[in-house]
Amino acid sequence: MQKKKQTVVIADYDYSNVDIERAIIEGAGIELVAAQCKSEDDVIETARDANAIIAQYATIGARAITALTRCRVIARYGTGVDIVDVDAATQHNILVTNVPNNWCENEVADHAMTLLLTVARKIRNYDHATRAGVWHWQSGQPIHRLHGRILGLLSFGAIAQAIATRATGFGMRIITHDPYRPPEDITAHGATPVSFDALIEQADYLMIQAPLTAQTRNLIDETQLRRMKPEAILINTARGPIVNDQALYRALKEGWIAAAGLDDIEEEPAKLRNWTPTNPLFGLDNVIITPHAAYYSEEAIHFVRDFAAQEVVRVLTGKPPLSPVNAVSPASTHGKTFSSEEQ
Structure with missing residues (x-):
């Protein structure tokens, strides 16, 4: 046969x-x-x-x-x-x-820090202003010092640990919430384990690096965004559906938080046929969005x-x-x- x-x-x-x-x-x-x-x-x-x-x-x-x-x-x-x-x-x-x-550990960590630095230092604002002929440092106002700020990491796996290493070099204090990792493992990497509530309320920069599960889908919603500091910056280099985009739009539009850097959005365009950019987040100046490219090299x-x-x-x-x-x-x-x- x-x-x-x-x-x-x-x-x-x-x-x-x-x-x-x-x-x-x-x-x-x-x-x-x-x-x-x-x-x-x-x-x-x-x-x-x-x-x-x-x-x-x-x-x-x-x-x-x-x-x-x-x-x-x-x-x-x-x-x-x-x-x-x-x-x-x-x-x-x-x-x-x-x-x-670990196939993209360094790429994602680099991308996360790039988003944070770009948003925190108002690089987009400065670039747009200078291209329009405005040569003033005030066009990025207000900008706060990175050194001494609290970076909060949601999840503390290999990628988050690589982010923590980079952030420590900028003089940031690292807190993290990861219920699946022993506290002694977290402290061994120079971070402080905290509750989810403390993470949301204390972080100056909240970075999401958690997997997408039934428990994390829409985890960052209106309730959590309203609890964050008004000067806080949200960075998501994990999966888009962890953040509720409608709530994030309101948070950024109404000033519940200061800014965001996103490597994905809730509808995950890569999964859609004939996707069009109708998400209202694209109309805001205080958010930077990349096409789920953090892993790329x-x-x-x-x-x-x-x-x-x-x-x-x-x-x-x-x-x-x-x-x-x-x-x-x-x-x-x-x-x-x-x-x-x-x-």
């Missing part, structure tokens, strides 16, 4: 090509299909019979997972796996993998693509993944070992 090649479907990607993935996957004797799925229906149509899926932004929920007939692994381009219903995948004995967050992008492709090849050739998110039974239908070609 003629053997049928295994197939990997890249559900979606925003790179110019998939040459890196193709070299790895086809080099292992596995077929690659590249798609641009924007819905679960797209995923089902394209990847129903695939042996593996790699996804960047496309949602692979329980409905899509139930429809998959041969899938053994879903690999995420990146660290967060909220686009995948991991519980459903586990129930169907499908491995889920991600990329450990040429080196980081190459690494994450290589890692995700290598993960699916490892699984499809009977090897364990390096970064599994869940555990499945190796004796299951989906978990049994195949060669790079299957019957």
Whole structure:
């Protein structure tokens, strides 16, 4: 009987090509299909019979997972796996993998500090004023000294720790709220553990670096924004939906807080087809928005693509993944070992 090649479907990607993935996957004797799925229906149509899926932004929920007939692994381009219903995948004995967050640790930390410094030092204001012929330091007024200010970090993983190291160099005091990290670990990195309430109320600069979960979605809403200092600056280099954009717009428009720097917005444009910039935050001068680019460097992008492709090849050739998110039974239908070609 003629053997049928295994197939990997890249559900979606925003790179110019998939040459890196193709070299790895086809080099292992596995077929690659590249798609641009924007819905679960797209995923089902394209990847129903695939042996593996790699996804960047496309949602692979329980409905899509139930429809998959041969899938053994879903690999995420990146660290967060909220686009995948991991519980459903586990129930169907499908491995889920991600990329450990040190792949972009320095990039995100640099970006977070860049947003903070740009907003705090009113660089945008000065640039606009000077281009209009106004050559006065007062065009950025008021600006406050960074040294001695309190930087509050929501979550204290590897990226937040890298931010803390950079901020300490500017003479900032670091506080953090991370209920999953032992206090002694936090203090060992030069930060002070505090309650969530204390973080919101004490921070001069509040930086969000938490994962997007059911508990963190819309965590920063009107209630929390009203509790922040009026001169506070909010920086979000995590996921857009952690912040309620409607509440943030009011906070910035009405002066509940001073400014914001965002690397993503609540609707997450990268996940939408034919997105248009109608978010009212774009009309404000006291917010800077970047297109979920904090993780980007040429080196980081190459690494994450290589890692995700290598993960699916490892699984499809009977090897364990390096970064599994869940555990499945190796004796299951989906978990049994195949060669790079299957019957």
